[in-house]
Amino acid sequence: MYYAEQAAEQGPRSKPSQMKAIDFAFRSVTAGLGVATIALGAGLIVNVISGLSYHAAVPKPEQKLNEQERS
Numbered sequence: 001m002y003y004a005e006q007a008a009e010q011g012p013r014s015k016p017s018q019m020k021a022i023d024f025a026f027r028s029v030t031a032g033l034g035v036a037t038i039a040l041g042a043g044l045i046v047n048v049i050s051g052l053s054y055h056a057a058v059p060k061p062e063q064k065l066n067e068q069e070r071s
Helices: 003-010 016-057 061-070
Strands: none
Touching: none
């Protein structure tokens, strides 16, 4: 017996309600992963900007030496 004939005799493997539940679960997980990706990306951008502004505000060692020599 061919595989296609066996599948036709057995009928569909899942009921339509099960397929809808599986589809909904897949879409929910996919949406959650998308939101998580966007949130992590936004957090990374905020941290990079924060780090750059911190390093720009910190005086460099040469500036500290010049300030100590002046006093």
